[in-house]
Amino acid sequence: MESTLPLPFLVSVNVPPGLGGEKEGLSREEVSCLGCVYFEVAPQTFEKILRFLQRHNTEFQPFFDVTRLESRDDIVTLLDAGARKVFVKPEQLSDFAEFGSRVAPVVSDASAQQLASATEHGLLVSNFDPATPEAAQLVEEAKSKKINSFFIKPIAGADLEKFIGIAAQANAIPILPSTGLSSKEASGKLAVPKILAASWKSDRADGLIPTVVVDEHNTALGLVYSSEESVGEAIRTQTGVYQSRKRGLWYKGASSGDTQELVQISLDCDNDALKFVVRQKGRFCHLEQAGCFGDLKGIKKLEQTLISRKQSAPAGSYTARLFSDEKLLRAKIMEEAEELCDAKTPEEVSFEAADLIYFAMTRAVAAGVTLADIEKSLDAKSFKVKRRTGDAKGKWAEKEGIKPASATTAPAPAPAPAKEESKLGASDRITMKVLDISQVPVDQIDAALKRPSQKSADAITKIIVPIIDNVRKNGDKAVLEYTHKFEKATSLTSPVLKAPFPESLMQLPEETIKAIDVSFENIRKFHAAQKEEKPLQVETMPGVVCSRFSRPIEAVGLYIPGGTAVLPSTALMLGVPAMVAGCKKIVFASPPRADGSITPEIVYVAHKVGAESIVLAGGAQAVAAMAYGTESVTKVDKILGPGNQFVTAAKMYVSNDTNAGVGIDMPAGPSEVLVVADKDANPAFVASDLLSQAEHGVDSQVVLIAIDLSDAELLAIEDELHRQATELPRVDIVRGSIAHSITVKVKTIDEAMDLSNKYAPEHLILQIKDADKVVEKVMNAGSVFIGEWTPESVGDYSAGVNHSLPTYGYAKQYSGVNLASFVKHITSSNLTAEGLRNVGDAVMQLAKVEELEAHRRAVSIRLEHMKR
Numbered sequence: 001m002e003s004t005l006p007l008p009f010l011v012s013v014n015v016p017p018g019l020g021g022e023k024e025g026l027s028r029e030e031v032s033c034l035g036c037v038y039f040e041v042a043p044q045t046f047e048k049i050l051r052f053l054q055r056h057n058t059e060f061q062p063f064f065d066v067t068r069l070e071s072r073d074d075i076v077t078l079l080d081a082g083a084r085k086v087f088v089k090p091e092q093l094s095d096f097a098e099f100g101s102r103v104a105p106v107v108s109d110a111s112a113q114q115l116a117s118a119t120e121h122g123l124l125v126s127n128f129d130p131a132t133p134e135a136a137q138l139v140e141e142a143k144s145k146k147i148n149s150f151f152i153k154p155i156a157g158a159d160l161e162k163f164i165g166i167a168a169q170a171n172a173i174p175i176l177p178s179t180g181l182s183s184k185e186a187s188g189k190l191a192v193p194k195i196l197a198a199s200w201k202s203d204r205a206d207g208l209i210p211t212v213v214v215d216e217h218n219t220a221l222g223l224v225y226s227s228e229e230s231v232g233e234a235i236r237t238q239t240g241v242y243q244s245r246k247r248g249l250w251y252k253g254a255s256s257g258d259t260q261e262l263v264q265i266s267l268d269c270d271n272d273a274l275k276f277v278v279r280q281k282g283r284f285c286h287l288e289q290a291g292c293f294g295d296l297k298g299i300k301k302l303e304q305t306l307i308s309r310k311q312s313a314p315a316g317s318y319t320a321r322l323f324s325d326e327k328l329l330r331a332k333i334m335e336e337a338e339e340l341c342d343a344k345t346p347e348e349v350s351f352e353a354a355d356l357i358y359f360a361m362t363r364a365v366a367a368g369v370t371l372a373d374i375e376k377s378l379d380a381k382s383f384k385v386k387r388r389t390g391d392a393k394g395k396w397a398e399k400e401g402i403k404p405a406s407a408t409t410a411p412a413p414a415p416a417p418a419k420e421e422s423k424l425g426a427s428d429r430i431t432m433k434v435l436d437i438s439q440v441p442v443d444q445i446d447a448a449l450k451r452p453s454q455k456s457a458d459a460i461t462k463i464i465v466p467i468i469d470n471v472r473k474n475g476d477k478a479v480l481e482y483t484h485k486f487e488k489a490t491s492l493t494s495p496v497l498k499a500p501f502p503e504s505l506m507q508l509p510e511e512t513i514k515a516i517d518v519s520f521e522n523i524r525k526f527h528a529a530q531k532e533e534k535p536l537q538v539e540t541m542p543g544v545v546c547s548r549f550s551r552p553i554e555a556v557g558l559y560i561p562g563g564t565a566v567l568p569s570t571a572l573m574l575g576v577p578a579m580v581a582g583c584k585k586i587v588f589a590s591p592p593r594a595d596g597s598i599t600p601e602i603v604y605v606a607h608k609v610g611a612e613s614i615v616l617a618g619g620a621q622a623v624a625a626m627a628y629g630t631e632s633v634t635k636v637d638k639i640l641g642p643g644n645q646f647v648t649a650a651k652m653y654v655s656n657d658t659n660a661g662v663g664i665d666m667p668a669g670p671s672e673v674l675v676v677a678d679k680d681a682n683p684a685f686v687a688s689d690l691l692s693q694a695e696h697g698v699d700s701q702v703v704l705i706a707i708d709l710s711d712a713e714l715l716a717i718e719d720e721l722h723r724q725a726t727e728l729p730r731v732d733i734v735r736g737s738i739a740h741s742i743t744v745k746v747k748t749i750d751e752a753m754d755l756s757n758k759y760a761p762e763h764l765i766l767q768i769k770d771a772d773k774v775v776e777k778v779m780n781a782g783s784v785f786i787g788e789w790t791p792e793s794v795g796d797y798s799a800g801v802n803h804s805l806p807t808y809g810y811a812k813q814y815s816g817v818n819l820a821s822f823v824k825h826i827t828s829s830n831l832t833a834e835g836l837r838n839v840g841d842a843v844m845q846l847a848k849v850e851e852l853e854a855h856r857r858a859v860s861i862r863l864e865h866m867k868r
């Protein structure tokens with residue numbers, strides 16, 4: 001039996017749970033508590049499944065049929081990302097010898113010979129039909145062989161009950177479709193508790209099975225009993241439900257409130273005990289202790305103490321300072337790390353290691369990371385197959401005089417990819433997946449160019465709607481509550497800073513003031529030039545004059561993101577055009593720092609553009625406060641500015657609420673760039689442009705379209721990308737975004753521009769010969785950067801163009817922020833008597849067609865009047 005399997009069967013799903021697949025059958029949570037999941041990977045689903053795996057590989061323990069994948073690298077990448085086992089075509093098995101039993105063959109019908117040779121790797125027999133004589137034969141043959149992990153998968157529509165019976169006789173692990181399973185008896189479905197009860201062996205007269213309850217760190221909380229019914233209830237409710245020997249079904253915590261969230265159920269090695277992994281609220285034991293075997297110890301205890309301190313540490317205490325002052329915590333971690341390295345005796349080492357762990361856990365708790373998350377990460381790393389070189393990074397290596405192992409052992413660069421090659425995650429190299437348009441089907445290119453998936457719209461709406469409702473109902477109080485929670489700015493007592501802003505809040509170095517002033521002036525000039533000096537006027541017929549004139553929107557709310565990076569430049573990009581347009585009330589909103597203050601650069605810009613206030617809040621709460629107004633936040637007519645998915649969803653939500661009466665600019669989400677490069681392009685410049693957007697956030701995406709580059713030319717860009725990325729302070733973010741970024745090889749400029757127009761990038765960089773001549777081919781893009789001397793970052797800050805731009809392909813229908821975003825256009829008509837005579841007949845006839853008599857008469861009455 002496969003030792004890693006928690007239960008004696010595998011659940012098969014069509015699409016990874018949570019990626020929008022399963023409709024009927026077990027829910028995502030139910031599959032997750034059963035531990036193991038099996039699915040088939042196709043080239044077009046590879047990326048999606050890989051990302052799923054990177055996130056959830058400890059939650060689901062995935063098994064994959066990879067027979068449809070052609071690239072060995074892709075399969076290795078899945079193993080590296082934590083696939084427990086992959087099933088390949090038998091003829092491919094020898095290519096994966098180094099991975100031992102994590103790679104096994106799959107056959108559609110098993111012969112005696114295959115069974116005999118399957119003892120080392122295991123075997124999957126797919127398309128197993130329990131109704132045929134071959135099934136009985138397979139049982140007979142399999143019984144005598146000791147196959148380590150023998151899986152069978154039924155054909156569609158097979159009698160599952162019969163199938164399970166045969167699997168049991170053949171000592172095989174059945175792969176059961178999640179759509180054929182349910183958490184309790186249901187017609188046409190197999191009940192999971194029943195399968196389990198049939199597999200467990202109880203030596204008790206009442207048939208109950210002992211159940212060890214543990215927390216996520218495997219710390220035993222107590223011993224209880226389960227029945228088929230209680231297991232069904234536990235899976236259905238996703239909580240701890242057991243069978244009390246005296247009182248029947250026992251919903252843990254129903255009376256005490258100390259409930260449990262069910263994480264996973266498993267059977268032990270000889271099927272005579274169950275284990276429930278739970279997330280315990282409060283304590284498990286009826287005595288004053290965490291579990292029946294006593295209190296928590298060690299790191300787990302430290303975690304609990306830190307969590308409660310984080311919630312209640314008195315302001316000004318050392319712990320409160322540690323939580324709110326990132327610099328102090330960083331200094332402590334560095335100090336303790338150094339002391340640990342310098343420790344000599346075993347006592348010193350354990351003393352210093354404990355100190356380091358204390359501050360490391362403080363860092364984790366401050367970031368909302370639990371010990372269980374850390375342990376999951378450790379477990380996931382244990383499945384990696386591509387070992388790190390273990391070299392120290394950048395400044396640390398330099399400080400200690402360490403040379404990377406590769407510098408002494410592997411001086412030659414890796415050969416360039418000859419054709420389509422996926423290099424995701426290959427060793428530690430930061431590199432993008434490469435696809436060649438001439439060798440890969442269009443749908444595969446399209447799939448690879450999909451923006452990184454974000455939380456589903458539904459999930460985000462569920463989070464932001466209660467926030468918006470709360471702000472609407474409770475105003476300032478609610479805004480402050482969320483700021484305390486998300487920004488940790490617990491000392492803040494008012495959500496707004498009103499103008500005039502005190503000088504003390506905008507103290508800046510001379511060079512920063514100069515940079516802001518230069519950028520301010522360029523942005524002002526470019527946006528002022530967009531002003532329509534006089535109304536547009538057209539005489540459509542003699543005596544019929546139509547005009548269009550613009551008026552500033554009175555009150556605008558400008559959102560300046562501040563989650564992963566503080567962006568004063570966004571304050572300029574929104575504030576300056578609002579000022580130029582003549583908006584009367586300019587309200588800024590930005591998440592404050594943990595000490596409640598706002599970045600001085602933002603205050604300085606607010607002062608320069610004449611903002612009336614700064615809302616010290618971020619996310620959906622800031623958007624709601626500006627949309628509806630609160631006791632101290634001014635209600636605005638339009639909200640503009642980029643932000644993360646909570647901000648974008650909240651903007652969309654309030655703009656659909658007629659009670660709010662508020663407009664928005666556009667969906668401006670995670671930053672992205674598409675660089676078109678040809679043989680003329682400087683590899684270092686190309687790499688630097690790609691990285692400048694990759695460093696924004698892990699959800700950013702960058703795309704390189706390489707026109708007719710040789711392998712060596714592409715490799716030069718890849719080498720630069722890796723080299724420059726490893727030197728960046730935000731290298732970890734870059735790794736995340738590069739993992740879902742892509743290079744597409746094309747032959748011609750037309751192919752490149754077709755792809756770019758289809759992708760509709762937020763930023764398009766043309767690093768090609770005669771770049772300015774290609775601009776006429778640009779149909780969809782937020783902003784274009786032309787030629788080798790125009791890095792995208794000039795547009796982010798100082799050139800004068802706006803950096804608040806449509807992402808996610810919305811450049812197909814939206815413009816970026818510009819002067820028009822801050823004005824509305826009003827039209828007017830002015831007719832002379834002659835004009836009305838000229839156009840009157842057309843109006844009256846159309847009114848007649850629409851049977852709107854009053855419309856017709858409004859003209860006829862005047863024409864009659866003229867005749868008198």
Ligand SMILES: NC(=O)c1ccc[n+]([C@@H]2O[C@H](COP(=O)([O-])OP(=O)(O)OC[C@H]3O[C@@H](n4cnc5c(N)ncnc54)[C@H](O)[C@@H]3O)[C@@H](O)[C@H]2O)c1
Nearest residue numbers: 561562563564591618619642643644668670671803804805
């Ligand atoms: N397209 C553009 O023009 C453009 C320009 C600048 C920045 N950006 C993008 O804007 C984004 C800024 O995102 P950010 O996160 O750094 O800052 P942000 O200010 O948009 O978001 C931070 C806020 O998110 C909220 N939040 C965080 N986690 C939450 C949760 N679990 N539940 C509810 N609310 C939660 C908090 O209220 C927090 O204040 C980035 O993706 C960046 O690439 C885009």
Ligand SMILES: N[C@H](CO)Cc1c[nH]c[nH+]1
Nearest residue numbers: 567569570671672796803
């Ligand atoms: N590139 C971002 C827009 O996608 C804007 C920005 C601000 N600061 C640096 N860059």
Ligand SMILES: [Zn+2]
Nearest residue numbers: 671692693796
């Ligand atoms: Zn940027």
